[in-house]
Structure formats: C-alpha cells, structure tokens
Amino acid sequence: GVNDAPALAAAHASMSPGDATDVASAAADALFRGPSLAAVVTAVDSAQGAARQMRINLALALVYNLIAVSIAMAGLLTPPIAAAAMSSSSLLVVLNALRLGRDRVADQTPAQRARAR
Numbered sequence: 402g403v404n405d406a407p408a409l410a411a412a413h414a415s416m417s418p419g420d421a422t423d424v425a426s427a428a429a430d431a432l433f434r435g436p437s438l439a440a441v442v443t444a445v446d447s448a449q450g451a452a453r454q455m456r457i458n459l460a461l462a463l464v465y466n467l468i469a470v471s472i473a474m475a476g477l478l479t480p481p482i483a484a485a486a487m488s489s490s491s492l493l494v495v496l497n498a499l500r501l502g503r504d505r506v507a508d509q510t511p512a513q514r515a516r517a518r
Contacts, residue, residue, distance in 0.1 A: 416431045
C-alpha cells in the first residue's frame with residue numbers, strides 16, 4: 402500500500418506486486434505479476450548468477466591481463482599485437498557474460514519462453 406512506498410524506496414533492492422498502489426509500484430525496483438511469489442525466487446537466482454558471473458569475469462580479465470602485460474613488458478609483443486590482446490580480453494569478458502542470459506533461457510520450459518516473447 403501507500404505506507405510501503407518509503408520502505409521500498411529506502412531498500413537496496415525491492416519488489417512489489419504488480420497490483421500494488423501506484424506509489425508502491427513506482428518506489429519498487431521490480432514488479433512481479435500474479436499471486437505467486439515465484440518471481441522473487443527467480444529474481445534472487447538471477448542476481449546470484451549475475452554476481453557469480455561478475456566475479457568470474459573479473460578473475461578472467463585479471464589473469465589474462467597479468468599474462469599479457471608481463472609478456473608485453475618483456476618486449477615480446479609489438480604495440481599492435483598488445484592492443485589486439487587487450488581487445489580480445491574485453492571480448493572474452495563480454496562473451497562470458499552472454500552465457501548468463503543463455504543459461505537462463507536454457508532453464509526455461511518452452512511455455513515460459515513463449516510467454517516471455
């Protein structure tokens with residue numbers, strides 16, 4: 402209701418039912434539809450997956466760049482090859498991050514994928 406809006410706005414992350422008051426819906430970070438709270442579980446699972454993926458991406462970028470910078474400092478790379486190595490590091494992180502969305506879609510049933518379109 403209206404009295405929930407300040408708490409929803411103050412929270413780090415908040416969810417509200419789609420049929421809540423306009424004030425509560427506007428204050429919430431996310432809305433879920435229907436009477437089921439399954440959307441809350443889905444949101445928490447997605448957030449945990451995203452946090453896990455961010456840690457993996459950070460580790461990949463750190464290791465990749467430590468190796469590439471060490472080789473470059475040793476003088477074994479020309480500047481164009483070093484630039485290509487840095488670009489491929491970014492590409493590696495982006496491609497790894499795309500796995501999060503692919504995994505989420507793979508976990509859905511065909512009916513859920515059809516509803517999401």
